[in-house]
Amino acid sequence: MKMPIMELNTSATPFLLTGFVGLEKAHHWISIPLSVVYISILLGNGILLFLIRVDHNLHEPMYYFLALLATTDLGMTLVTMPTVLCVMWINHREVSHGICFLQAYFIHSLSMIESGILLAMAYDRFIAIRNPLRYTSIITNIQVLKIGVGVFMRGFVLILPPILPLYWFSYCRSHVLSHAFCLHQDVIKLACADITFNRLYPVVVVFSMVLMDCLIIFCSYILILQTVMSIASEEERSKALNTCVSHICCILVFYVTVFGLTFIHRFGKNVPHLVHIIMSYIYFLFPSFMNPIICSIKTKQIRGSILQLFSLSPPRT
Template structure:
């Protein structure tokens, strides 16, 4: 039985000082929410139904879309509950579970982007062995490793949350639960919960980015060695969508980290807004990027919408 099972619930926060505008603020957030569900849901449906997309590259894209859906579905229900109905109370177990999924899926997203970089690396550096290296079983193993790595790495700090006493104010600073918000309310030694997440970020997210960067340096050297300019452009074009997704994800990570670390004198509403950008912008943009930059996805969408017409 958890230590804090009977403790008072936490209180979520919307936009402090702007409570009268919550309903108006909820409109763009709700539109973004629906767009994310439709965009990523459509990608998953296309990849499942279109046999032309049954390739490792698109399986990894499906993992990215599922991760983005998971992040959004984990955060937005409580956000809209606060903005629409002023439903601010959240039990400890629910809060900790939400924090676990939010942080786990963030690590998963980084891992999936790394897996997609590996896919592009093999496709360009060793195209003749691409299908024999990235088999369906291998793709599945990579997905399991990415998910397991994230889930196990976040578990220690979330388990620790259950045993911390909370005798400070129970008001959180967001409309969803984040580990860094919850530990501020604890009246106990939180050294582990402060240091361990930093280690995770350096050991996983930063390392993932460095490996991705190194892989693209190798990819670039290979592409520059291709004699035909047309072939060079074609090879680079297969990486454009992935590079855009990398930039969207890691720029928001850096932006959120910068605001939290060095923005002590910045209005609190800026911190809140940056958090929403971090959780909503990549899931919103990733389907758009792949729909615009990937011809196979475009063709899949056209086939999807042409089905009723062709049947008629």
Template structure:
């Protein structure tokens, strides 16, 4: 059977009932969009340009920034198209590709946060062996493993979307394509597409969160065992940025899941708003957190914008 790509296009949704205010709503969205591009772009440039940042911790941070950048570039063009110029239509192929990128990048981000937790675990628990354990080749393998898990694991539920017949309404519930929205419009057996994502979430987001929690339990035990109060504070401070990013990511994941599962009677605008918070808040906050909490990043930013050369 050939892919079903010639049917009527899908129709994206902005903020129902607020169509006349879309131009005003687009202003904060555009401001966040630009901020994410600037923040993640700056982080990536600094890590590439500053040789003092060529360490495992910052390699993982660069991967996180790159993932945040790709999530934003994947979702925001269609969002701004709807809010700015009322561009509602989206072809099947473009929709499925966008859904694939959105979901795979979410899994990648969870994996990157797990890798960063492993980095902090080694740095605090085994500081003398840190450089011998996290050598560049091993960091690269971890990074590739995280990317492969994200981009391969989401293929099974996305591929069937190309062959499903769509005889129901073609109206989606967001200004971007999500797997759970598209599959509901199919006139076919979607049992696999309902069950597989639940299993995938359990073995990615949930498992990653449990391992991260366990890692920080051991890290906290080690930090509390340090005799010097100053050294204890210094050790814990190296984890603050990552803990903040983990909390922001997983709180938004839990919030979105809670709204979708138990907020069926909540206004539709609440569901839409929570989706935007999930996709935009972590990419917006992550560069800010690392700029404020990481002295090496602060120093590199000062050098970059002051025009001074690095020592």
């Protein structure tokens, strides 16, 4: 008995992206703040990567993890915003199946990667405060590289199973998506196929991984706080806490938006669709926009490098 052969869906009917429904006439005006945020994200994360690359004082594991975070934020923005701005600027709404699925793959992969990087940064702070004497022997450059590769592999591999079937599904329903970018949950609603696996997998695997990352980070900071509170010197206690401030802020920015968007999608059926759209943009843009600002304000070494870059302080030796 011959097994059925799965054939790649070569449907010529493209998907149609959607901007702000009901506000189409205002798309040009809406694109102005989006463009400003987009450019700010590119500049902010780009400058952060440049500083970490050229300033030898920032050639430490803590800043390498920040570089990974900035790279992920840049990737998320570069993957998402081109289709958004095409819809806003020139009303170009059509997107081919292949490009759409690839965009969805990178969006969801990079989200998981960012969660993994925040977890790695928590591990870095945990070792630095709980076991400072062995920090340099545990968190080496090679170890940072291995952690980075592992985090990226986890994100890219775990997202493959629900994305690959999209190429073989037939799409006989409306081809109109609900955002100006492609998301897995939007695409499967249009498929005329058994999508049970695609519905269950993200909930069971992807969401559980992000939730697990969040719980581990939370537990690590409980232990970090216990260690800091046991330090006799108030000055040393304050110094130890200050090294964690920027990371804690990045964690709050990311996970509050993640769980906020999840809550709206799962339980906000009666919430206007415009709120869903706005929350999606906040989720994709706000962490990428805020992370370089947080790092610049809350991290003394990076703040000093920025001042030096713009010749506002004498060169450091």
